[in-house]
Amino acid sequence: MSTRPQPLVVGAGPAGIRAAEALVAGGLRPLVVDEAPACGGQIYRQRLVPDGRSTRDLYGSEVGKADRLHAAFAAFEGKIDYWPQALLWNLRDGVADIVVAGATRRVSYDGLVLATGATDRVLPVPGWTLPGVFTLGGSQVALKAQGCAIGSRVVFAGSGPLLYLVAWQYMKAGVEVAAVLDAAPASAKLHLIKALPLDPGIVLRGTRFVAELRLRGVAIRTGIEGLRFEGEGRVSGVAWREGGRERRLACDGVGYGLALRSETQLADLAGCAFRFDERDRAWLPLRDAAGRSSVAGVYLAGDGAGIAGADAAERAGERVALALLEDRGLAFDKARAAGLEAELARIARLRDALEAAFPFPAHWAAAIDDATTLCRCEEVTAGTVREAASRFDIGEINRLKAVSRVGMGRCQGRMCAAASAEVLAAATGKPIEAAGRLRAQAPVKPIPLALQLAAEPAKLPEAAE
Amino acid sequence: MSRHLDVDVAVVGGGLVGSSAALALRNMGFGVALLDKGFCGAQASGVNYGGVRRQGRPLEQLPLSQRAHAIWPRLKGLIGIDGEFLRSGHLKLARSEDDMVSLEAYAATVADQGLDLELIGHNGLRERFPWVDGSILGASLCAGDGHANPRLVSAAFASAARRAGAHVLENTAVTGIARNGESFALEAGEGVSLKARFIINSAGAWADRFAADFGEPVPLTRIYPSMIVTEPVAPVMTVNIGMEGGGIYARQVERGNCVVGGERALPLDDPDFSRPRGDGVLAIMNRTAEVFPALRHAQAIRFWSGTEAAMPDRNPVIGFSDTTPGLIHAFGFTGAGFQIAPGVGEVLAELVRDGRTSTPIEAFSISRFSRPTSPADLDRTRYGSGAGPHPEPQPRGAST
Numbered sequence: 001m002s003t004r005p006q007p008l009v010v011g012a013g014p015a016g017i018r019a020a021e022a023l024v025a026g027g028l029r030p031l032v033v034d035e036a037p038a039c040g041g042q043i044y045r046q047r048l049v050p051d052g053r054s055t056r057d058l059y060g061s062e063v064g065k066a067d068r069l070h071a072a073f074a075a076f077e078g079k080i081d082y083w084p085q086a087l088l089w090n091l092r093d094g095v096a097d098i099v100v101a102g103a104t105r106r107v108s109y110d111g112l113v114l115a116t117g118a119t120d121r122v123l124p125v126p127g128w129t130l131p132g133v134f135t136l137g138g139s140q141v142a143l144k145a146q147g148c149a150i151g152s153r154v155v156f157a158g159s160g161p162l163l164y165l166v167a168w169q170y171m172k173a174g175v176e177v178a179a180v181l182d183a184a185p186a187s188a189k190l191h192l193i194k195a196l197p198l199d200p201g202i203v204l205r206g207t208r209f210v211a212e213l214r215l216r217g218v219a220i221r222t223g224i225e226g227l228r229f230e231g232e233g234r235v236s237g238v239a240w241r242e243g244g245r246e247r248r249l250a251c252d253g254v255g256y257g258l259a260l261r262s263e264t265q266l267a268d269l270a271g272c273a274f275r276f277d278e279r280d281r282a283w284l285p286l287r288d289a290a291g292r293s294s295v296a297g298v299y300l301a302g303d304g305a306g307i308a309g310a311d312a313a314e315r316a317g318e319r320v321a322l323a324l325l326e327d328r329g330l331a332f333d334k335a336r337a338a339g340l341e342a343e344l345a346r347i348a349r350l351r352d353a354l355e356a357a358f359p360f361p362a363h364w365a366a367a368i369d370d371a372t373t374l375c376r377c378e379e380v381t382a383g384t385v386r387e388a389a390s391r392f393d394i395g396e397i398n399r400l401k402a403v404s405r406v407g408m409g410r411c412q413g414r415m416c417a418a419a420s421a422e423v424l425a426a427a428t429g430k431p432i433e434a435a436g437r438l439r440a441q442a443p444v445k446p447i448p449l450a451l452q453l454a455a456e457p458a459k460l461p462e463a464a465e
Numbered sequence: 466m467s468r469h470l471d472v473d474v475a476v477v478g479g480g481l482v483g484s485s486a487a488l489a490l491r492n493m494g495f496g497v498a499l500l501d502k503g504f505c506g507a508q509a510s511g512v513n514y515g516g517v518r519r520q521g522r523p524l525e526q527l528p529l530s531q532r533a534h535a536i537w538p539r540l541k542g543l544i545g546i547d548g549e550f551l552r553s554g555h556l557k558l559a560r561s562e563d564d565m566v567s568l569e570a571y572a573a574t575v576a577d578q579g580l581d582l583e584l585i586g587h588n589g590l591r592e593r594f595p596w597v598d599g600s601i602l603g604a605s606l607c608a609g610d611g612h613a614n615p616r617l618v619s620a621a622f623a624s625a626a627r628r629a630g631a632h633v634l635e636n637t638a639v640t641g642i643a644r645n646g647e648s649f650a651l652e653a654g655e656g657v658s659l660k661a662r663f664i665i666n667s668a669g670a671w672a673d674r675f676a677a678d679f680g681e682p683v684p685l686t687r688i689y690p691s692m693i694v695t696e697p698v699a700p701v702m703t704v705n706i707g708m709e710g711g712g713i714y715a716r717q718v719e720r721g722n723c724v725v726g727g728e729r730a731l732p733l734d735d736p737d738f739s740r741p742r743g744d745g746v747l748a749i750m751n752r753t754a755e756v757f758p759a760l761r762h763a764q765a766i767r768f769w770s771g772t773e774a775a776m777p778d779r780n781p782v783i784g785f786s787d788t789t790p791g792l793i794h795a796f797g798f799t800g801a802g803f804q805i806a807p808g809v810g811e812v813l814a815e816l817v818r819d820g821r822t823s824t825p826i827e828a829f830s831i832s833r834f835s836r837p838t839s840p841a842d843l844d845r846t847r848y849g850s851g852a853g854p855h856p857e858p859q860p861r862g863a864s865t
Contacts, residue, residue: 408767412767442743443765449754449760
């Protein structure tokens with residue numbers, strides 16, 4: 001056994017699990033920390049309590065992948081250290097500060113795999129902060145983990161592959177889906193033809209979701225504009241424009257999102273260099289084909305390093321673990337590494353086609369009403385941001401934050417930074433990459449003032465079932 | 466892009482000192498260029514704690530501090546915003562009998578300076594400030610002090626200077642300055658050249674390079690004060706809080722967030738930038754929960770730090786160069802520059818206009834560092850760098 005500190009894997013989703021698996025196979029004993037009570041990440045998130053639903057009920061066509069991942073993780077018993085419900089809030093110079101079991105611990109690591117995942121990307125529209133309006137991902141978590149629906153008559157709106165998947169999942173769960181409102185014109189879906197040879201399964205599955213939704217009478221509208229959510233105190237309807245005509249529909253729940261955004265704060269705190277990614281319209285940590293970041297010993301895998309989906313995340317997780325083994329002078333399967341890279345390259349081409357089929361409606365940013373809240377935590381409106389940008393001649397988002405408070409609150413811009421960059425770019429007429437990215441500051445998420453450094457030995461939580 | 470400017474004064478460094486000097490000079494009718502290598506007010510002036518405090522300053526700083534004191538309530542008229550300035554009062558706490566003795570001694574020393582300090586015993590503290598933990602023995606209140614928002618104030622001084630007609634050149638680093646006959650020639654940014662009769666060196670943590678260029682090396686070190694801010698909570702703190710002997714300073718803004726400092730951060734690989742240490746912020750957080758029990762369950766949402774210049778005797782350098790006519794220094798505020806900066810701006814403008822100022826600044830002359838340095842001074846310099854593994858104990862005056 002090596003006397004070097006153990007590698008640290010952050011995140012127990014598809015990327016984190018496959019990374020840990022390959023590290024164990026290579027003879028290491030990683031520490032896996034994860035915010036959730038059980039492994040699986042967002043996509044293969046497990047229900048909180050047994051509620052009679054089978055894993056097929058939960059994961060549908062992806063049940064095989066979910067079961068295999070959960071089983072792989074269960075097989076780590078005794079071979080890894082695993083801290084669920086743990087928040088890594090600060091990183092520096094090979095030491096991580098992690099809150100777990102009510103206290104904070106300082107952990108030295110040698111090799112860091114960041115598999116931090118993604119959250120929903122949103123652009124504010126009028127009424128987006130009304131109770132009853134959820135993100136698409138949030139809607140899915142409610143259903144998957146808690147067996148709850150976000151309403152009894154629900155509208156799903158936005159863009160991205162998740163839009164139709166979540167609508168279909170709600171329909172299958174017996175919830176009335178009033179409509180699916182797709183920001184992209186119907187013609188955008190022609191790009192799926194390019195995706196067909198790369199992954200026929202995913203295209204056919206999507207086509208089936210749409211067909212089954214239509215069969216059940218769910219209205220599917222495309223190329224919508226002027227989206228807004230209405231209601232007094234909570235959402236009671238949604239309105240939009242379509243072909244120049246105003247439309248309106250009553251509902252008591254809305255799932256809204258425009259695909260996903262990567263969670264990159266830990267990569268930033270780790271000192272990784274960033275580059276602008278045209279497809280994700282975001283600054284992402286730089287990485288090579290194997291997933292090595294610009295910082296020695298820091299590896300990036302899964303949606304946290306760039307949106308590519310769960311299948312890519314599994315492969316990227318395994319690939320970075322092989323890179324870590326190689327960099328540590330341990331044996332690894334070179335042919336396997338090359339095969340994984342080839343598959344990742346194929347999935348990247350698939351993502352290009354999917355992005356074209358579910359494009360981000362960047363032109364919405366300029367149309368956001370001045371009175372609409374952009375930053376929920378600090379209650380900063382789009383108008384305030386535009387005014388600050390013009391008064392101080394600001395084109396960059398950190399400067400914008402300093403004078404307008406945008407992104408300064410509890411979520412530290414995780415919800416609003418992408419939208420703020422879009423609004424800023426639209427206001428200044430400059431390309432989105434010129435807006436830059438919010439510099440990450442610890443803590444990655446809020447932590448209590450009375451938080452104590454853990455006494456040794458600490459009693460750590462047991463993994464949830 | 467090539468550009469030439471011919472001005473009376475080139476101000477190097479767009480922090481609060483440089484920006485307020487630029488504004489005061491414009492108001493006197495001088496032609497001014499204000500240069501910053503980044504954005505004006507983006508360094509220590511914009512990210513400091515935000516204390517607007519006279520209490521605790523050494524005697525020699527008080528005339529300057531009083532001058533600035535008169536400016537703060539006039540910000541709205543001067544720069545267009547009030548900068549969230551609140552004349553809340555500044556309460557300096559005593560944890561021990563020794564601390565209380567020290568507060569009493571300070572009050573006696575500055576008795577004729579117009580600070581109107583009020584010493585408060587344990588019972589008085591319990592009655593008037595019940596949200597301060599009962600373990601605190603007493604305090605000294607300076608009712609006229611307060612706090613403000615550095616992010617807004619510093620940027621607004623630079624904006625006001627621009628509106629008043631100053632050439633504000635951001636992202637324009639000065640790459641060369643030379644004395645050229647009766648004036649100075651500056652090269653800056655990409656293709657900017659300036660001719661100026663006066664130079665104000667207000668470059669903060671970067672000022673020592675310019676001083677050294679003119680044969681005036683100074684024992685400037687960098688410190689990285691480390692801050693935390695909580696989520697908005699119900700009103701708790703009615704005054705700006707300091708602690709005798711250092712360790713914590715805290716204020717609550719109108720929105721409800723509490724800003725707390727008291728530790729030092731560490732520089733990153735690029736020493737122009739720094740980041741709080743995990744153990745340092747934890748210490749501040751725990752101290753906050755102890756001194757203000759009502760905040761025990763509050764959450765910290767963000768940490769930050771900034772790069773600040775410190776001098777070994779904790780006093781700034783303000784005044785004419787010893788070697789070069791037309792060169793004026795103003796830097797090294799050692800974590801206590803925010804309150805006095807607007808006063809310093811006025812003083813610098815007077816120095817340009819009159820060659821002298823009505824406010825005593827002799828104690829801040831750069832010539833004090835041309836004397837031979839004793840080994841004891843060197844020790845203090847190293848200890849004060851903030852770069853060591855131990856948090857620096859903060860003598861009075863350390864927190865802004």
